[in-house]
Amino acid sequence: MVIRDKIFSTITDVFKRHGAVTIDTPVFELREVLTGKYGEDSKLIYDLADQGGEICSLRYDLTVPFARWLAMNPSIQSIKRYHIAKVYRRDQPAMTKGRMREFYQCDFDIAGTYDPMLPDAEILRITTEILDSLNMGSYTIKINHRKILDGLFQVCGVPTDKIRSISSAVDKLDKATWEDVRKEMTEEKGLDPEVADKIGEYVLKKGGRELLDELLKDETLTSNESFASGLKDMGLLFDYLEVLRVMPKLSFDLSLARGLDYYTGIIYEVVTEASAPPAGKDAKLRRAPKSDDPDADRSNDDSIGIGSIAAGGRYDELVGMFANSAKGRVPCVGISFGVDRIFSIIKARMTGEIRGNEVEVYVMAFGGKGFTGLLKERMEICRILWDADIKAEFMYKNKPKLSQQFTGAEKNGVPFAVVFGEDELKEGKVKIKEMGLPEGHPEKNGVDVRIDSLVVEIRKRLAQEAGTSGIEGELEMVALEGEKAPE
Amino acid sequence: MVIRDKIFSTITDVFKRHGAVTIDTPVFELREVLTGKYGEDSKLIYDLADQGGEICSLRYDLTVPFARWLAMNPSIQSIKRYHIAKVYRRDQPAMTKGRMREFYQCDFDIAGTYDPMLPDAEILRITTEILDSLNMGSYTIKINHRKILDGLFQVCGVPTDKIRSISSAVDKLDKATWEDVRKEMTEEKGLDPEVADKIGEYVLKKGGRELLDELLKDETLTSNESFASGLKDMGLLFDYLEVLRVMPKLSFDLSLARGLDYYTGIIYEVVTEASAPPAGKDAKLRRAPKSDDPDADRSNDDSIGIGSIAAGGRYDELVGMFANSAKGRVPCVGISFGVDRIFSIIKARMTGEIRGNEVEVYVMAFGGKGFTGLLKERMEICRILWDADIKAEFMYKNKPKLSQQFTGAEKNGVPFAVVFGEDELKEGKVKIKEMGLPEGHPEKNGVDVRIDSLVVEIRKRLAQEAGTSGIEGELEMVALEGEKAPE
Secondary structure, three states: OHHHHHHHHHHHHHHHHOOOEEOOOOOEEEHHHHOOOOHHHHHHOOEEOOOOOOOEEEOOOOHHHHHHHHHHOOOOOOEEEEEEEEEEEEEOOOOOOOEEEEEEEEEEEEEOOOOOOHHHHHHHHHHHHHHHHOOOOOEEEEEEEHHHHHHHHHHHOOOHHHHHHHHHHHHHHHOOOHHHHHHHHHHHOOOOHHHHHHHHHHHOOEEOHHHHHHHHOOHHHHOOHHHHHHHHHHHHHHHHHHHOOOHHHEEEEOOOOOOOOOOOOEEEEEEEOOOOOOOOHHHHOOOOOOOOOOOOOOOOOOOOOOOEEEEEEEEOOHHHHHOOOHHHOOOEEEEEEOHHHHHHHHHHHOOOOEOOOOOOEEEEEOOOOOOOOOHHHHHHHHHHHHHOOOOEEEOOOOOOOHHHHHHHHHHOOOOEEEEEOHHHHHOOEEEEEEOOOOOOOOOOOOEEEEHHHHHHHHHHHHHHHHHOOOHHHHHEOOOOOOOOOOO | OHHHHHHHHHHHHHHHHOOOEEOOOOOEEEHHHHOOOOHHHHHHOOEEOOOOOOOEEEOOOOHHHHHHHHHHOOOOOOEEEEEEEEEEEEEOOOOOOOEEEEEEEEEEEEEOOOOOOHHHHHHHHHHHHHHHHOOOOOEEEEEEEHHHHHHHHHHHOOOHHHHHHHHHHHHHHHOOOHHHHHHHHHHHOOOOHHHHHHHHHHHOOEEOHHHHHHHHHOHHHHOOHHHHHHHHHHHHHHHHHHHOOOHHHEEEEOOOOOOOOOOOOEEEEEEEOOOOOOOOHHHHOOOOOOOOOOOOOOOOOOOOOOOEEEEEEEEOOHHHHHOOOHHHOOOEEEEEEOHHHHHHHHHHHOOOOEOOOOOOEEEEEOOOOOOOOOHHHHHHHHHHHHHOOOOEEEOOOOOOOHHHHHHHHHHOOOOEEEEEOHHHHHOOEEEEEEOOOOOOOOOOOOEEEEHHHHHHHHHHHHHHHHHOOOHHHHHEOOOOOOOOOOO
16 A cells, blocks of 8 residues: 555656646446446446436546546646546456456556657656656657558558557567568468568568668658558657657557557557566466455556556547537547556565555653653654644554664664653653664664654765765664563 | 635544554445444445445445444454545435435544553644634534533433433433423423533523532542543543543533433544524524535534534444454544535635635746747746746646737636746746736836746745745635736
8 A cells, every 4th residue: 555655646746847737537437428338347346226317427538538527628728737546347248247347547648739749758757757766677668650550551452441450469579479470360260371471571670770771761652651651650759759868768669550540640659577477378468366455456457558567648529529510620649657557566566575554653652660651751742743744653653662662663664763751851862763774773763852842853874875875775664683672 | 625725634644643654444344344333324325236245335434334344354453543524415305306426525534552542642732733723713622522521411310311312302402492491301302401401500501610620529420430530531531531631622512412312431522713603593404505506515424513613522332333353442532524524614704705726826928029829948948947846837838919919817816927928038047036026116027037046036025925825825816917918
């Protein structure tokens, strides 16, 4: 829970840094809005009971509701929007014991008519900011363009009515061999083997700007209008991504096709080493067993793609499908982050135990015989810390033992303890004790500070802490090397 | 959207300051879990269609799902949890055109077996921190105790089977006169008029600690076990709230009863002047017309109570209703904030226009004849700001006019502009311009800064800004006094 929350706040911070606002579209849509948008996966849509009134279903993703919302609000001609929310799908609908799956999607979209490739470039910049903030390690943004792909298929001689199905066969090249894909195209989909071989010459290519330059020299390809137009977009995008320092993360990949029909321009998918799919036929198992545990790996969000952690593209026509007037046809570009998969990767990489909460200071008291518990004094110190926006807790017990209080702090990996007895209080002092210090450390037994400088002293130490730890550090417990509480 | 988001982040910050974590319970529950928990309002529960599998409904509130979750996870014997999420109710279910209502609830609960009144005191402290952070102005926390109320009714001679219905009549004293309530008790509910008059002697009382002291002296009352036990709790709570500086906000109100059956200890409700209900019979209209606008006042969340902005209490038995073993019977205390009502109050109080986003700097360029647009340079300056976690935007246009760029900044109330032309760039400089400065202000035309100190200079100005504005200030646009962009 703490990890997921941290992922959300990291992502939200980046979105806001780029001027995005959140729009909260309803969890339910008229059934007809969702019908016909998801192809054969429509059977996974969850319907509400007809209790009188409109016939509704639960949202299947966040993109269609956003497009519907834009179409219904034609006064909004441009917006940068993010939305972190759950979407709903029926699990194993073919089986008798159908269950509802709910999982998070985290979408960012830029809607509006702008000069070419500018919002597209910013979305990819945002993607790198998010993945870098999350310490995702090495990752690659695979990128392609629907017009490049369509032009390529036209030049190779794919019949128009086969373009989408051949496209989806090519999309499998990240997890299948060329031989398998060629077989699917020729045997299953009836493509002329010569045409398939021509496709094969191109779609296995990937690279950076040098691939773009190579394609620009190919006159057969560039004479195709769609291809040339896509390539022009891509060149402009690369120029911008150079400025925004995104290019090192990019792989121009001619096999990337993306399943959804509604993309019209650039398309992209982010893969990390950690999320690479198993090779071979296991990769075809698109659905893993599900668990009731909300923290389980529910990374089988088919809309992101196997093995990837984010995906998206430009969809200039989707809003128009819901619009009544030309004004409602707003072009959009967006990305969807697979937060559940990101969560699994971060969790798997964490070495220590995970902190139970974000408390920074545990306030505790001790005393000898006749110890009263100093309950109100502990409350008073907490109040001072809370007033200073420091996250603090005390034990809900009238007369707790010091060892119990240390255990309470350790349980949640709280980094600092404020400890006092009657004597300290009489002098207007308390002790700040950093948890988990090794034996022999000069501050192992704590440092005395005056109560009126407690806030300053705690803040100083918290700032030092924050300076030295990344997202895992913040989330992990401090190592407790034989911490023993004085009794 | 921006206001609601700000309210959520303010509330969440306070919850975390007290060591809370968020738990995300599912949006759907088995229908049987919800059945029989909401009395006659059960008809407002929204059901999912039976598409095979388990029969589910959408959650009606956040408390019952939390209690169900606790009961199913007996290893969790204590937790401080918050949850901000939507709940679902059928709107006007009696009419043919039934609609779904969805609105936010924002709950905080402390579960666990502790020494008496400690979590209860912290919840009320959290309540004041939240309302103070939100600048809610003057508010009152009305407080009472179920055992005090039950004891009172027993002493006055209310038959046991009438206690709940008499209790709910008394609860109406915040919006009805004593005469009306007495009439309901005697005529509608068949209570002996003498008993009603005895009740009247007590339930009109409200006050602070002096009321507690007065009641302690009343031997008829204190000889009742339930009453004495409630009064003892209340005294302890007052002691703690004194330390936590919550007492000035409190009103011990013997008429407060709260509708829900599951409360077993202290109960509370927060009212502000702004949320006071209209007097007289209009107050009985519990449902206002609904709008499709997600920002509309959907403050008719009956579970919070009319005219109040937060409410809650101790519920020690609810978890046990779902538990299979004694271990699963965890006592809880919690509060629910009516975020939609808080939203309406904050919005109504704002005087200026509301900012469209949180962007801090709008990066713009200008030039004379042959102006190239300096697009990549604007992107580069934005990149520098983004790297420094400063919220920045530029116009998605190759060659925008300066006036267009100023309009873009003004539209969203962005506080600072960074402006440059070819000449500034050659000298390694840009201009920082604070938006909305009056004519004649020495910095009206901006201040030149070196690009390598831009981040420092912007941070300095943002820190000054933040120091001078509360939540409304942050959300409102800067006043633009005849701002004219140089062309």
